[in-house]
Amino acid sequence: MRNNRAMTFAPHRIAVLAVDQVVGLDLGTPAQVFGSARTDDLRPLYTVDTCTAGGRPVRSTGGYQVVPEHGLELTETADTVIVPGVHAWSTRFDGVFDPAVTAALRAAHQRGARIMSICTGAFVLAAAGLLDGRRATTHWAYADLFRRLHPAVDLDPDVLFLDTGDVLTSAGVAAGIDLCLHVIRTDHGSEVANRAARRCVVPPWRDGGQAQYIERPVPRAAEAGTAATREWARHRLHEPVALRDLAAHARMSVRTFTRHFRSETGLSPAQWLLQQRTEHARLLLESTELTVDQVARQAGFGTTAAFRQHFHHRVGVAPTAYRRTFRRS
Incomplete structure (x- = not known):
């Protein structure tokens, strides 16, 4: 029976869906964290690929272009679809995205895929209607803008991440790491998640209900004593x-x-x-x-x-x- 399980082992497929002005750190987080999750014999538990509408290059906030290997067809077979953050601090940002992207997200959700967002990627999920009537979070700095654009969403900007089952959202930047580790822990347990965290050299556990670090000054060296x-x-x-x-x-x-x-x-x-x-x-x-x-x-x-x-x-x-x-x- 063990041999049969080994023969049928297949990693969980993750599609990272990037839109124009994608946040560079958010884009790389899923591949790094999920790529560090392995079995005891070092087989990868997840495969992570990036896609865009039409497979076209998109700009990042880091001053470089992202050239994906896949178009939105990747979302048709992925077990999980993750939307990284998007540039949202422009006064002209209206929260409108390519209709092909929002349609792909809705279709993936309808067929049972797990949908996740990192940071302001929640704006993309909300534009697709996937957050209406749900609790969700995003970066605290964009909470007012999010509420204006998406009043039907029950926004909680005071937590690191929220897991509502089939749709998961996280707060700004590093909270995406916490969400990815939470998913690994949910899928495969704490031991696997802790090993992945060690490979990424990050804390293995920050509770999703923990407050975001909102304008909290860094302690002076003499004070950092706990x-x-x-x-x-x-x-x-x-x-x-x-x-x-x-x-x-x-x-x-x-x-x-x-x-x-x-x-x-x-x-x-x-x-x-x-x-x-x-x-x-x-x-x-x-x-x-x-x-x-x-x-x-x-x-x-x-x-x-x-x-x-x-x-x-x-x-x-x-x-x-x-x-x-x-x-x-």
């Missing part, structure tokens, strides 16, 4: 770790530590700890035979009831259901 404490806490997730313990390790008062911690991470210490415990629990559920009670203790949730409640709230399913979905056979 990184070592966060690493210390990660190695003690199985232990009770109180706020005063974190502050004492950082050699700060509780008030000063909390202020610096939120400035550096965008989260309170309690929110961050819960995020880390949940992610550790996911990995344990996927990769070990520990019981749910044991996972609850190893991840530092204290009681199984508390673990079940927090896990279901953050992940959307019960621990046992998550294990059935993601644990290797």
Whole structure:
């Protein structure tokens, strides 16, 4: 049976649909992140190709042209279609795109393909009518423009990404990396996603509900003092770790530590700890035979009831259901 599975293995097909004035970093993100997702024997789990309307070159915001190898026919067979960001800060930007592009997106969605956008790529999805009545996000700087052009969309510009099942949107620039890692984690589990993150040299996990970093000043070198404490806490997730313990390790008062911690991470210490415990629990559920009670203790949730409640709230399913979905056979 294993040999038969190996013979029928086929990577998930991704089409990156670029429009004129595509954002260069957003365009390269899917190929880099999904291209880093591999099986244990290093087979690629995804193939990523780029397409444009008519297969024509398009301009990028980086001052170069993108010459694709495919036209929109690529979207007819792709399992996932991703629209990178597009230049949207011109006062003349009206959110209107090539009708062939919007038609291709609607057709891909209707046949069941997963549709994603990075940053202002949400404008393209909205123009195709795929976001009407849905929660969606985009770069915070363009939230007002987005709302004016697409009032039927339930826009939330305060999160890194939103997953509504068949349509996923992300905030600006680096949040596209978070969304791609989230998809890998959803498709193949935390272990594969973490390996991909390590290959890309990026953090393996930022919760989609985490606030966008909106005009938050970078801490001065003398103030950036919680990184070592966060690493210390990660190695003690199985232990009770109180706020005063974190502050004492950082050699700060509780008030000063909390202020610096939120400035550096965008989260309170309690929110961050819960995020880390949940992610550790996911990995344990996927990769070990520990019981749910044991996972609850190893991840530092204290009681199984508390673990079940927090896990279901953050992940959307019960621990046992998550294990059935993601644990290797």
